[in-house]
Structure formats: structure tokens, C-alpha cells
Amino acid sequence: MGVAALLQRHWWRARPSALARALQPLSWLYLGVARLHRAWWRWRGATALPVPVVVVGNLIVGGAGKTPTVVALVHWLRARGWTPGVISRGYGRHGGAPREVDAAATAHDVGDEPLLIARRGGAPVVVARDRVAAVWHLLQAHPRVDVVVADDGLQHPQLQRDLAIVVFDERGAGNGLPLPAGPLREPLPATVPPHTLVLYNATAPTTRWPGALAQRTLAGAVELDAWRRGEPATGAALAALRDAPIVAAAGIAAPERFFAMLEAQGLTIERLALPDHHGYATLPWPPDTPRVIVTEKDAVKIDAQRLGATRLWVARLDFAFDAAFDAALGAAVQRLDGRRR
Incomplete structure (x- = not known):
């Protein structure tokens, strides 16, 4: 069994195992570096952008349903008169410069999830290692875009965000510990942060945070x-x-x-x-x-x-939103209308 598989066996337990506890000193080191990173960007300040940004992400390592949430959100926004565009890192691609996902793009060029988002969402998609650069590239190429959906980016404070959607699946927060002792990219706060909606890609909520359910068929x-x-x-x-x-x-x-x-x-x-x-x-x-x-x-x-x-x-x-999430999203997006260009 590989190291990654071994860790994941312990990450997704309801309570920390002995191995997870043994790795906790490394988690403290990880959290210390992450806090310094966030403090640096708080000092510098997030980059001001001319359109609202909605970040879709998760607090755990690996997927929990971000990609189908992005696609569903793009359709939701378009149905309500917005013109959305999407940015993504493009996990697994070669190179980091901004690139739009076009008909000639391959997963090697832009990553598999951006390809799928462009295909299913029908909105322009730009990938780049620097997410702020991706936004500017997107807006320059598509000046009619009036809202940007960021595929991932919760851990990137340099990217201005007006609304965050945090997605969990049936695994929830696992053993509740940060990397590498657990699956969390950052600790799970006691309460949902401001301007944040929680969506569960599961049949019931799987963390202490209140949230709505996605309907996956x-x-x-x-x-x-x-x-x-x-x-x-x-x-x-x-x-x-x-x-x-x-x-x-x-x-x-x-x-x-x-x-x-x-x-x-x-x-x-x-x-x-x-x-x-x-x-x-x-x-x-x-x-x-x-x-x-x-x-x-x-x-x-x-x-x-x-x-x-x-x-x-x-x-x-x-993938669809239930009535509760639809209502909460409608109220949250109404607040963004003042920043629409």
C-alpha cells in the first residue's frame, strides 16, 4: 500500500487514529506556514477586481463536488441574467501562464476539470496558476462577463471574493485534523464564515455546519x-x-x-x-x-x-441545487448586483 493510500485510510475515520495523532506535529507546522501565508496577504490586501467573484471550493484535500457545483452555478447565474465566466488553476496541466479553454485544448494543456466545465457549462473558462491573472485574462477576452466563478481558491486570499460556496461530500471533514494528519486544508471553524454558503454533495449534512443538499442524479x-x-x-x-x-x-x-x-x-x-x-x-x-x-x-x-x-x-x-440552497443563493447574489458592470 502506498503512503497516500495509507494516509487516506486514516483520514476518513470518524476519530483520529494513533497514526494521525503521531502526525499532528507536522500538522501544526503546516498550519503555521498557512497562517504566515494568510497574514502576508492580509497585509498586502486582496486585489480589487471590477466584477464580483464567487469562489467554489472545499476545505478537504481532493474532490467533494466542486466541478459539478461550478457547472450548476454557471447555469443558475445565466438563467438569472448574469454573464458568467470561470477561472481555474487547471490541476495537472503543463505550464502556468493564462490560457483560455478552447476547442483545441486538451487535458494536458488545461487540465481535465476545466475541459469538462467548458463543455458542460458553456461559459468561457481561463486557467492559470495565478488566479488573479486568470481573471484579468478572462475579462480582457470577454468584456461582457459580469461575474467570475472561481473553481477552487478558498485558500488563495489574494483573490478577492464576494461569496464563497464550500462543498462537502459524504466524507465530511474526516477525522477533523489538518494535513498531513487529516484531510483538512485548514481547520473547520465553529461557525460558517460570513458571506459563505455550505452545500452538501450527500444525502445529509456531514459536518457541524448547517447547509443545503445537492441533488445528484x-x-x-x-x-x-x-x-x-x-x-x-x-x-x-x-x-x-x-x-x-x-x-x-x-x-x-x-x-x-x-x-x-x-x-x-x-x-x-x-x-x-x-x-x-x-x-x-x-x-x-x-x-x-x-x-x-x-x-x-x-x-x-x-x-x-x-x-x-x-x-x-x-x-x-x-447536479442541481435544492430549494433551500436556491433561496440562499438568490439572496446572496442579490447583494452582488451593485458590483455588476
Whole structure:
């Protein structure tokens, strides 16, 4: 077992294990460096930007549902008359300079999640290591953008934020300890910070913070070539996959959730859990595998020409806000209208 896998086994326990307690001195060092970083930026001050910024992020290492939240938020804002744009670091990309996600971009160029956000959200997306530089690049290229959605960035105080949306999944805050003893990027405060909304990508809240629930559903499936052409996933195509076993591959933070959703639809699957952001430099299943189903985050990195005789389907996960979050978001965004350009 690798070090990362060993740590994660201990991170996601309800109470700190002996190993986690032994690592706590390193957590104190991590917190000390993080506090110095925040103090430096408080002294310098966040960069003033001409449009409001909504940061979507989490307090834990790894994904908890940021990407589908960003996509849902983009659609929500557009439906209410805003013109959103998105910025992201572009995890896993080569290079750090600002770059817009365009039709020629690959995951190697911009990262897998920005590719998926651009595809599903339909808003302009710019990636850069420097998130402030990403905002300016976005606004220069798209002057009609009047609100920026930041994919991640809670731990980046140099980026002005007008509203933060913190996302948790069914794992909550794990053992409640900061890195490396636990999964937290920063301690979980006793109360929700000002101008912050909490969204649970789970069936019930999983931390002490009050928040609303996301509604996540498996909307259907579509074969890879058709998915790349923009054809919709359908429930009928997903139902047709019940007739024989199929390999389910997922390079996401919580693959078991995806597998459980497939089984709930009556599919007989062979699980193939891959590391988050798996690159698919080589196909991870045997070349004679007849049928495979993957997430959209995986699909953006798979070359159809390398599949051979394997038929590959893409499962579409739809993500929506419940009534409580919709109302809270409406009230929060109304406050931003005065900064609209």
C-alpha cells in the first residue's frame, strides 16, 4: 500500500487514529506556514477586481463536488441574467501562464476539470496558476462577463471574493485534523464564515455546519464518439447496458459513489477505481474488454482511436441545487448586483 493510500485510510475515520495523532506535529507546522501565508496577504490586501467573484471550493484535500457545483452555478447565474465566466488553476496541466479553454485544448494543456466545465457549462473558462491573472485574462477576452466563478481558491486570499460556496461530500471533514494528519486544508471553524454558503454533495449534512443538499442524479449514458459530438445521454442507453456485465472505470476522488449509482440503475459492473485525475496515457483495462463505462471527467482524456474493439459509454451525472440552497443563493447574489458592470 502506498503512503497516500495509507494516509487516506486514516483520514476518513470518524476519530483520529494513533497514526494521525503521531502526525499532528507536522500538522501544526503546516498550519503555521498557512497562517504566515494568510497574514502576508492580509497585509498586502486582496486585489480589487471590477466584477464580483464567487469562489467554489472545499476545505478537504481532493474532490467533494466542486466541478459539478461550478457547472450548476454557471447555469443558475445565466438563467438569472448574469454573464458568467470561470477561472481555474487547471490541476495537472503543463505550464502556468493564462490560457483560455478552447476547442483545441486538451487535458494536458488545461487540465481535465476545466475541459469538462467548458463543455458542460458553456461559459468561457481561463486557467492559470495565478488566479488573479486568470481573471484579468478572462475579462480582457470577454468584456461582457459580469461575474467570475472561481473553481477552487478558498485558500488563495489574494483573490478577492464576494461569496464563497464550500462543498462537502459524504466524507465530511474526516477525522477533523489538518494535513498531513487529516484531510483538512485548514481547520473547520465553529461557525460558517460570513458571506459563505455550505452545500452538501450527500444525502445529509456531514459536518457541524448547517447547509443545503445537492441533488445528484445519473441522467443516462451515451457512447464516446456521440458524446464528443454533443449528443445527449439517455436513460434508454443506460438501461440497455443492464443486459451484460460492464467494466466501470472512474478516476475521480470518490469512485465508489459513481459505482453505487450505476448499480442502483441495475447495471452489473466490474469496478476499476483509478487515482483522481488519472491521465489515461495507457488504457487501464485489458485490450479485449468488450464494454466500459466512465465518467465525463474520464472521457475528456480518452482517445477513441485507441479503444480498438472496446465499446465505451460515458455516464452523465446531473447536479442541481435544492430549494433551500436556491433561496440562499438568490439572496446572496442579490447583494452582488451593485458590483455588476
